[in-house]
Amino acid sequence: MKVSIDQDLCIACEACPALCPDLFAMYPNCDFAYALVEEVPKELEDCAQEAARSCPVQAIIIED
Numbered sequence: 697m698k699v700s701i702d703q704d705l706c707i708a709c710e711a712c713p714a715l716c717p718d719l720f721a722m723y724p725n726c727d728f729a730y731a732l733v734e735e736v737p738k739e740l741e742d743c744a745q746e747a748a749r750s751c752p753v754q755a756i757i758i759e760d
């Protein structure tokens with residue numbers, strides 16, 4: 697599973713780093729989030745899916 701963030705859509709709500717701090721972080725200026733990894737470790741796949749569902753603007757892109 698791969699994960700990335702569409703930074704044109706992200707509104708910096710900070711939900712994804714709150715849910716999955718091992719997968720997502722905010723840029724220091726907090727304009728948008730970014731994925732810390734490209735390939736999601738197996739044990740974090742559920743968290744990645746939950747973050748994608750929780751994103752208010754569907755900016756988290758998951759690919760199998």
Ligand code: SF4
Pocket residue numbers: 701705706707708709710711712713728729747750751752753754755756
């Ligand atoms: S949950 Fe979505 S809008 Fe919020 S910081 Fe993450 S990618 Fe951006």
